[in-house]
Amino acid sequence: MVRKVVTLKDIAKRAGVSSMTVSRVMNGNTKEVSDKTSEKIRKIAHEMGYVPNSSARALASRSSRLIAALLQEYDEDYNPLEDSYTSYFLGELARQIKKEGYDLMIHYVKDYSEITYSLKSWNVAGAVFIGMFDESIRKLQEDNHIPLIFTDSYSTVRSITNVGIDDYAGGELAARHFLENGHRNLAFYGPEVLDNGVVTHRMRGFVTVLREAGISLPLENFMDLGVKDLGAALKRLCSGENPVTGIFTTADNCAYRIYSEAYRMGIRVPDDLSVIGFDDLNMSAMITPPLTTVRQDIKKKAAVTCDLLMKHIRETDPPAENIIMNVELVERGSVRRR
Numbered sequence: 001m002v003r004k005v006v007t008l009k010d011i012a013k014r015a016g017v018s019s020m021t022v023s024r025v026m027n028g029n030t031k032e033v034s035d036k037t038s039e040k041i042r043k044i045a046h047e048m049g050y051v052p053n054s055s056a057r058a059l060a061s062r063s064s065r066l067i068a069a070l071l072q073e074y075d076e077d078y079n080p081l082e083d084s085y086t087s088y089f090l091g092e093l094a095r096q097i098k099k100e101g102y103d104l105m106i107h108y109v110k111d112y113s114e115i116t117y118s119l120k121s122w123n124v125a126g127a128v129f130i131g132m133f134d135e136s137i138r139k140l141q142e143d144n145h146i147p148l149i150f151t152d153s154y155s156t157v158r159s160i161t162n163v164g165i166d167d168y169a170g171g172e173l174a175a176r177h178f179l180e181n182g183h184r185n186l187a188f189y190g191p192e193v194l195d196n197g198v199v200t201h202r203m204r205g206f207v208t209v210l211r212e213a214g215i216s217l218p219l220e221n222f223m224d225l226g227v228k229d230l231g232a233a234l235k236r237l238c239s240g241e242n243p244v245t246g247i248f249t250t251a252d253n254c255a256y257r258i259y260s261e262a263y264r265m266g267i268r269v270p271d272d273l274s275v276i277g278f279d280d281l282n283m284s285a286m287i288t289p290p291l292t293t294v295r296q297d298i299k300k301k302a303a304v305t306c307d308l309l310m311k312h313i314r315e316t317d318p319p320a321e322n323i324i325m326n327v328e329l330v331e332r333g334s335v336r337r338r
Helices: 008-015 019-026 035-048 053-060 084-099 112-122 134-143 167-180 198-212 230-237 252-264 298-314
Strands: 066-072 103-109 126-130 148-151 161-165 186-190 222-224 246-249 274-279 292-295 322-325 328-330
Touching: 008 019, 008 035, 019 035, 035 112, 066 084, 066 112, 084 103, 084 126, 084 252, 084 298, 103 112, 112 134, 126 298, 134 148, 148 298, 161 167, 161 298, 167 198, 167 246, 167 274, 167 292, 167 328, 186 198, 186 252, 230 252, 246 252, 252 274, 298 322
Parallel strands: 066 103, 066 126, 126 148, 148 161, 161 322, 186 222, 186 246, 246 274, 274 292
Antiparallel strands: 292 328
């Protein structure tokens, strides 16, 4: 029995909308379509068994050679690949996956409702999740019976396979380096801490070591990326009778912003303000002064992620694994001894 191919026109007819509207929703372009209509169209497409033409060949062969890399898109105006760490990691992952005879497909998703549809419509062989998907992990596993590899996840679901780093230890290393160089009035800069993710653990490691040394950071010494005028905030912290002399950031990209704003405000790094980053991106050794940072081995992280994915593709029901990689402090020129 030959199954009827469901077209966009079929979905449009049942939904009472134009084929163009259906096309927009199916391709994730929903700016001109209401949430209610988008949800209705996706539901009808699912009920009718619609499969995008772009994945028809993969379905016909029962197995694609595609690996999906999924990134959460929180803001339509922000490109996730502008983040240097994400671009670096995905580039290395693509290289590793290509060696195994697969291709990497990058897909942005806004919420859980888009994930399963995307994975099934492309009939991918496996998927790698970049960043925070912790709230959806259990449901993702129930709805998708393909290898799913998570990165940097702190989910309480024990049956997932995750590749991460020791973020807490990274915060500890930064705090100890500041203390060893005579810094006691310090600050923290990074994304707003709202979840049990990497930022939280880096901050906790940093704060815990300081607390053990008898140092507590006042609330005004914690800055998030939403600060309206970073330069003015740095000027305030670095002024007065007891100025901040060092700042720990949760990413090298954040450190670059501090360099720029400090220069604009006449604050010298490291003479007036010492800075420690996190990641050790290539640019960190090239800026002036070269950035002292907590290094994670991004190339190895991508290789381990690929190896785990291939293992789960080839084996039947392999056990879940949580691999945590070590970090190290790379000392350069952005921390002054006091």
